[in-house]
Every structure is written in structure tokens, then in C-alpha cells.
Amino acid sequence: MALQIFGTKKCKDTKKAQRFFKERGLDFQFVDLTQKELSKGEFRSVAQYVGGLEEMVNWESKDKDGLAHIQYRVEEQREEILRESPELLKTPIVRFGKKATVGLAEKVWKEWAQEMKNGK
Template identity: 50%
Template sequence: MNIQIFGTNKSFDTKKAQRWFKERGIRFQMIDMKEKGMSRGEFDNVCRAVGGWAKLVDENAKDKDTLALLKWLDESQQADKLFENQQLFRQPIVRNGRQATVGYCPEVWEKWE
């Protein structure tokens, strides 16, 4: 397994995900999205794995203006705008190769083992 956890240190669900993998002795790479965002290739792969960019959006994000803008943009521009504003992502985003989850999903991670 090659686990990557994208999130921030302030995210409660990101901390829970890290603890879940640590408790099972599964090595992972933590990517702090405040320091280093997701690359375009990673973003595209995660979107494919979870069923589209809309699944990545955190409706409770603090940046309400960009959230509102995202809803009104043309469909062809929405994914690009979300990629540019990664603070709108639900956390954590956990990748294992071509598989990915958004949010705290231990029921899915168990199947990866």
C-alpha cells in the first residue's frame, strides 16, 4: 500500500485518519495542504476515483464567496476553480494508488488492507 493523506493539522477528521492508520501499523505520507497543495495530476486522479470534483467540495468551508462562485461558474470552469482554491476541499483526502476517499472513511480503508 502507498497511502497518502491530504489534509491540514487543524482538521479533526485528518487527525482521526492519521490515528486510524497508525493504530494498524500502516505507513502513510501526510501532505499538509497549507504548505503544499495537490498537483493537477493528483487532483485529476482523485476526481476520477471518487466520481467527480463535486465530491471534493466542503459545503461548510469558510470561503463562502468562492463556494458561491463555484456554483455559478460554467461547468467547464468549475473543476479548474476548485483546483485553484484547495481550501474548499473536504478533508482528509486519502489516496492508495488509483483508489481514493474524501472524508473519514475507515469502512473503505479496511478493504485496502
């Protein structure tokens, strides 16, 4: 299964995720969200796996106007805004097959790393 890390080059937590998998000698694809947004399908798949759209929002973002903007929108509009505004997303978003995490999730990543090494 392929491992993907979605984030930005400036995000410290995204760098930690990359380092985590590099240190274990595991291959991954890095996708810079400032260059390419998640597709609708990818976004919805991640949101569903992590427990909904709310779980993907970085409520500590410095973009307070952006956060206020999404609070008063219907779900479909919120999704579009979040896909286009990576600064409002909790990163890194790490996908392993149909599984996903948002933010730092080293405990889960350790399980995935073991699965990758065992060839599952």
C-alpha cells in the first residue's frame, strides 16, 4: 500500500511526519498542499475516516478570518474552502490505503510502519 503525506513545506508537524517515516526506511509520497489540493474524493475519504470535517480543521490557525468564514457555511461550502485553504487544515494528513490521520499520530504510524515492513 502507498503512503502519502499531505502538508506544507513550512509545517513543523509535516516535517516530523516525513522524518518519522524516513527514519524507518519507508517510502512515501509528499504532496505540498500549497501546490496541489486534495481531490474531492481524497478529501471526503479522509474526513470520513477521521470522524468528519470538523476533525480536519485547524482551529488554532492564524487565519482567524478564514476560520470565521467556514463556521457559518454549509458542509459542502466548508469542504470547498478547506480544500482550497491549506492553512485551515490540520496537518499533516497521512494516508495509508483507505486509512488516514490528521495531525501528529505517531502511535498509529508505528502500527502502519509495522504493517508496511510485514508486507501487508
